[in-house]
Amino acid sequence: MNALASKVIWPLVAVVGALCLGVIALRRGESINAIWLVIASLCVFAIAYRYYARFIADKVLRLDPTRATPARLRNDGLDYVPTDKWIVYGHHFAAIAGAGPLVGPVLAAQMGYLPGTLWILAGVVFAGAVQDFMVLGLSLRRDARSLGHMLRAELGNAAGVTCMIGILALMMIVLAVLALVVVKALAISPWGVFTVACTMPIAVLMGVYLRYFRPGRVLEVSIIGLVLLLVSIWLGGKVAADPDWARMFTFKASELAWLLIGYGFFASVLPVWLLLAPRDYLSTFLKIGTVVLLAIAILFAAPYLQMPAVTKFIDGTGPVFQGTLFPFLFITIACGAVSGWHSMIASGTTPKLLSNEGEARMVGYGGMLTESFVAIMAMIAASAL
Amino acid sequence: MIGVDVQSAATAISQWGFVVTPDQLSQTAANIGESTILSRAGGAPTLAVGMAQLLHGIIPGEGMMAFWYHYAILFEALFILTTVDAGTRVGRFMIQELVGLAVPALKQTESWMANVVGSGICVAIWGYFLYQGAVDPLGGINTLWPLFGIANQMLAAIALTLCLVVVVKQKLERYACVPGVPAAWLVICTMSAAWIKLTDAKIGFPAAAAKYADAMAQGKLLAPAKSVEEMQRIVTNNQVDSALTALFMLLVAATVVFGVRAILKARAAAQPSTNEEPYVALASVAS
Numbered sequence: 001m002n003a004l005a006s007k008v009i010w011p012l013v014a015v016v017g018a019l020c021l022g023v024i025a026l027r028r029g030e031s032i033n034a035i036w037l038v039i040a041s042l043c044v045f046a047i048a049y050r051y052y053a054r055f056i057a058d059k060v061l062r063l064d065p066t067r068a069t070p071a072r073l074r075n076d077g078l079d080y081v082p083t084d085k086w087i088v089y090g091h092h093f094a095a096i097a098g099a100g101p102l103v104g105p106v107l108a109a110q111m112g113y114l115p116g117t118l119w120i121l122a123g124v125v126f127a128g129a130v131q132d133f134m135v136l137g138l139s140l141r142r143d144a145r146s147l148g149h150m151l152r153a154e155l156g157n158a159a160g161v162t163c164m165i166g167i168l169a170l171m172m173i174v175l176a177v178l179a180l181v182v183v184k185a186l187a188i189s190p191w192g193v194f195t196v197a198c199t200m201p202i203a204v205l206m207g208v209y210l211r212y213f214r215p216g217r218v219l220e221v222s223i224i225g226l227v228l229l230l231v232s233i234w235l236g237g238k239v240a241a242d243p244d245w246a247r248m249f250t251f252k253a254s255e256l257a258w259l260l261i262g263y264g265f266f267a268s269v270l271p272v273w274l275l276l277a278p279r280d281y282l283s284t285f286l287k288i289g290t291v292v293l294l295a296i297a298i299l300f301a302a303p304y305l306q307m308p309a310v311t312k313f314i315d316g317t318g319p320v321f322q323g324t325l326f327p328f329l330f331i332t333i334a335c336g337a338v339s340g341w342h343s344m345i346a347s348g349t350t351p352k353l354l355s356n357e358g359e360a361r362m363v364g365y366g367g368m369l370t371e372s373f374v375a376i377m378a379m380i381a382a383s384a385l
Numbered sequence: 386m387i388g389v390d391v392q393s394a395a396t397a398i399s400q401w402g403f404v405v406t407p408d409q410l411s412q413t414a415a416n417i418g419e420s421t422i423l424s425r426a427g428g429a430p431t432l433a434v435g436m437a438q439l440l441h442g443i444i445p446g447e448g449m450m451a452f453w454y455h456y457a458i459l460f461e462a463l464f465i466l467t468t469v470d471a472g473t474r475v476g477r478f479m480i481q482e483l484v485g486l487a488v489p490a491l492k493q494t495e496s497w498m499a500n501v502v503g504s505g506i507c508v509a510i511w512g513y514f515l516y517q518g519a520v521d522p523l524g525g526i527n528t529l530w531p532l533f534g535i536a537n538q539m540l541a542a543i544a545l546t547l548c549l550v551v552v553v554k555q556k557l558e559r560y561a562c563v564p565g566v567p568a569a570w571l572v573i574c575t576m577s578a579a580w581i582k583l584t585d586a587k588i589g590f591p592a593a594a595a596k597y598a599d600a601m602a603q604g605k606l607l608a609p610a611k612s613v614e615e616m617q618r619i620v621t622n623n624q625v626d627s628a629l630t631a632l633f634m635l636l637v638a639a640t641v642v643f644g645v646r647a648i649l650k651a652r653a654a655a656q657p658s659t660n661e662e663p664y665v666a667l668a669s670v671a672s
Contacts, residue, residue, distance in 0.1 A: 056563060059557075059560060060552060060557060060560045060563050064664075065667075066666055066667050066668070067664055067665065067666070067667060068665040068666065068667045068669070068670045069667075072667060072670045073665060073670060076494075076495050078494070078495060078500075079478075079494050079495075080494075091471070094464075094467035094468075094471070095467060095468055095471035095472070096468070097464060097467075097468070106435075126566065126567055127541070127545070127567030127570065127571065128541075130545075130548075130563060130564060130567060131541055131544055131545050131548070131564075131567065134545075134548040134563075134564055135544050135547070135548065138547070138548065138551055141661045141662060142660060142661065142662060143662055145482070146475070146478050146479050146482055147543075147544055147547065148479055148482060148483065149482050150547055150551075151543070151547055151640075153660040154547060154550050154551055154554065154647060154659065154660060155547070155550060155640075155643045155644060155646075155647045156643060156646075156647065158643075159639065159640065159643035159644075159647075161483075161486070162636065162639055162640075163543060163636070163639075163640055164479065164482070164483050165483070166543075166632075166633070166636040167479065167540065167543070168476070168479055168480070168483065170536045170537070170539065170540050170633070171472070171475075171476055171479070171540075172476070172510045172511050172514065173514075173526070173529045173532060173533060173536050174472070174533065174536065174537055174540075175469060175472045175473065175476065175511040176511040176514035176515045176518065176525070176526040176529070177526055177529070177530060177533045178465050178468050178469050178472070179469050179511060179515045179526075180515055180518050180519065180526050180527075180530075181461075181465050182462050182465045182466050182469060183515070183519050185458055185461055185462040185465075186462050189455070189458060189459075189462075191455055191459060192455070192458055192459040192462050195459055195463070196459070196462055196463055196466060199463070233456075233459070236459070237452070240455075253519040253520070254516065254519050254520050256519070257512070257515050257516045257519040257520075258516070260466075260469065260512075260515065261508050261512035261515070261516070263466075263470065264469060264470060264473040264507075264508045264511075264512070265473070265504050265505065265508045267470035267471075267473060267474060268470070268473040268474045268476075268477045268500075268503075268504035268507065268508070269500055269501055269504045272474070275470075276470055276471060276474060279467070279470070280467045280470070280471060283463045283464070283466075283467045284467075286460065286463055287460070287463070287464055290456075290460050293440060293443070294436060294439060294440070296443060297439040297440050297442050297443050298439060300442060300443055301439060301442035301443075303439070303442075326574075326577070327573070327574040327575070327577045327578040327581070328578060328581075330538070330570075330571075330574040330578075331534040331535055331538050331574065331575070331578050332534060334534060334537050334538055334541075338538070338541050338567065338571065339537055339538070339540075339541060340536075340537045340538060340539065340540020340541035340542070340543070340544060341468075341472075341537055341540065342541075343540060343541065343543075343544035344472065344475050344479075344540070345471055345472075345475060348471070348474065348475030348478055348479075349471055349474055349475060356667070380439075381435035381436050381438075381439055382435050384435065384438070384439065
C-alpha cells in the first residue's frame with residue numbers, strides 16, 4: 001500500500017496540483033473558476049505535508065517519539081498537561097488562526113487574486129509552517145520555554161533581554177488589536193454575544209467531563225460539545241429576535257472591552273484543561289465546520305472570480321491600503337502565509353500540552369496548513385464578490 | 386475611505402475598473418439586514434458579505450441572506466477570541482519569565498500568586514490599550530493599529546532567526562536554508578516596509594504628521610479630524626508610530642547582529658552547543 005502510494009498516488013497529486021496552478025497562473029483575459037484554486041492549494045498542502053514536513057521532522061528537528069515531552073515530565077495539572085493530540089491540534093489551530101487569515105487576504109484582494117494566492121501558497125510551505133513547526137520543536141526540547149527565553153539561552157543574555165522586552169511590546173499590540181476586532185464585531189450584536197458567551201460554560205463542562213467523569217473519551221466529549229454549540233447558535237438567533245432577551249445581551253463597545261478583559265484574565269489564571277483548551281477545541285469545530293461549508297459552497301456554486309488576476313493597484317495607490325506590491329503584500333497577508341504571532345503560541349501553550357514529539361508535525365505544520373486553507377477560502381470569498 | 390453614500394462609492398469603485406451600480410450596493414445591504422455596507426472598518430464585514438453570498442448559494446431563501454451574514458460575523462468573532470485567550474496566557478508566561486529575572490519567585494508557573502500577578506499585568510497592559518481604543522476612535526490601540534502588520538512580521542523574522550541559530554549550533558549547517566531563507570526574506574520585507582513608512586512622502590508616518598501639522602498651522606481641518614484637538618491627536622499618533630517603527634527596526638537589526646555573532650561562534654566550536662534538556666525516555670515517565 002505504502003509502495004503504491006509513493007509510486008502512483010503522490011506523483012498523481014503533484015501532476016494535478018501543477019496543472020491547476022498552471023491554469024491559474026496562465027489563463028488570461030477571461031475570469032477563472034474558483035475550483036482550480038481550491039484543488040491547486042489542496043495538492044500543494046498535501047505534498048508539502050507528506051514530504052517537506054517529514055524532512056524537517058526527521059533531518060532538521062530530529063524528533064523522537066520515544067522522548068518524554070515537557071508535559072509528561074512536569075504534568076502539574078495547571079499549565080503542563082499531556083493532552084490528546086486532536087485537542088492540542090484544535091487548541092493550536094484556534095489560537096493561531098485569529099483575524100489574519102480572514103482579513104489579510106480580503107485587504108490584499110485589491111491587488112487581484114494572483115499575487116496574494118501565490119504568496120499564501122509559497123509562504124506557508126517554506127516560511128509560515130516551517131516557523132510554527134520549528135519553534136514548537138525547539139521549545140519541546142527546552143522545557144516548553146518561550147521564544148524570548150530561548151533567544152536568551154541561544155543568543156546570549158543581552159540579546160535575549162532586549163528581544164524579550166521587544167517581543168512583549170509587539171505582543172501587547174497584537175493582542176489589543178485582535179481584542180478590538182472582537183469588540184467591533186460583537187458590539188450591538190446580541191446573537192454573537194450570546195453564542196460566544198455560551199462557549200465558556202460548555203468548555204468548562206467538557207473540561208470537567210474529560211478529566212473526572214470519562215477520562216480519555218475524546219470522541220464522546222466532542223459530540224456533546226458540538227451538539228451544545230449548535231444548540232447555542234440556534235438559541236442565539238431566538239435571543240436576538242426577542243426584544244427583552246436581546247437587550248440583556250446587547251453591549252456597547254466599552255462594556256464589551258471590560259468583559260473581554262475579565263475573560264482574558266480567567267482564561268489565563270484557571271488550569272488550562274478547565275477553560276482554555278476545551279474552549280479552543282470547541283471553537284475549532286465551528287471554524288473547521290464553517291470552512292468546510294464554505295468549501296462545499298465554492299464547489300457547489302463554482303463561482304467565477306470577478307476580480308482580475310492582477311489589478312492596477314500593485315503600484316501602491318490602492319483604496320483599501322496603500323503601498324506597493326513589494327513589500328506591503330507580504331506584510332498585509334500574514335496569517336495564512338507566515339505570521340510571527342504563531343511563534344508565540346508554538347512556544348507558549350502548545351508545547352506544554354503535547355504528549356509526544358511525534359505529534360508535533362501534525363500540530364505545528366498541519367495546523368498552519370489548515371489556517372492557510374482558511375486564507376485561500378477568504379481570498380475566494382473576497383474575489384467572488 | 387471610499388465614499389460616504391452609495392452614489393459616490395459606486396462612482397469611485399467604477400473608476401477603479403469594477404462594474405458596480407448604486408442599486409447593487411443598497412440591495413446587498415438590505416439583503417443582509419444592515420443599513421449600509423460602506424466604509425466599515427477592519428475588513429471583517431467585507432468578508433462576511435462575501436461569505437454570506439457563497440453560503441446563500443447552498444441554502445437559499447428569503448431572509449437567509451441576513452442569517453448567513455450574522456452567522457459569518459459570529460464566526461469571525463469566535464475565531465479571533467480564541468486567539469486573545471491563548472495569547473493572554475502566553476503573555477503571562479512571558480511576563481513571568483521576564484519579571485522572574487528580577488524577582489525569582491514570580492518565575493514559578495505552579496504558584497497561584499505568581500500566576501495571578503502575571504495574568505493581571507498582562508491583561509492590564511492590553512486591556513488599557515483596548516479600552517482606550519474602544520471609547521476613543523483616535524486613542525489607545527487605534528494609535529498603534531498601523532504598526533500591527535509590520536510588528537507581527539518582525540516577530541516572525543526574529544523567530545526564524547532563532548531557528549537558524551539553533552540549526553547551526555547543532556552542527557546541522559547543511560539544513561541552514563530551511564529556516565535561513567524565510568528568515569532573510571522576512572528581514573528584507575519588514576525592514577524595507579518600515580523604511581518606507583519612515584521616509585515615504587505619501588504613506589510615511591512622519592509625512593502624515595507634517596501634513597496635519599501644516600494644515601493646522603493654516604487653520605484648516607483635514608478628514609477624519611473634526612476639531613483642532615483631533616488634528617493635534619492625529620499628529621501625535623503619527624509621531625508615536627514613527628518612533629515605535631524606528632525602535633522596532635533597531636530591534637530586528639540587533640537580533641540579526643546577535644544572531645550572526647552566535648552563528649560565527651558556533652561555527653568555530655568543534656562540538657554542537659545548544660541548550661537542549663537531556664534525553665528522558667518516555668517509557669521511564671509514569672503517565
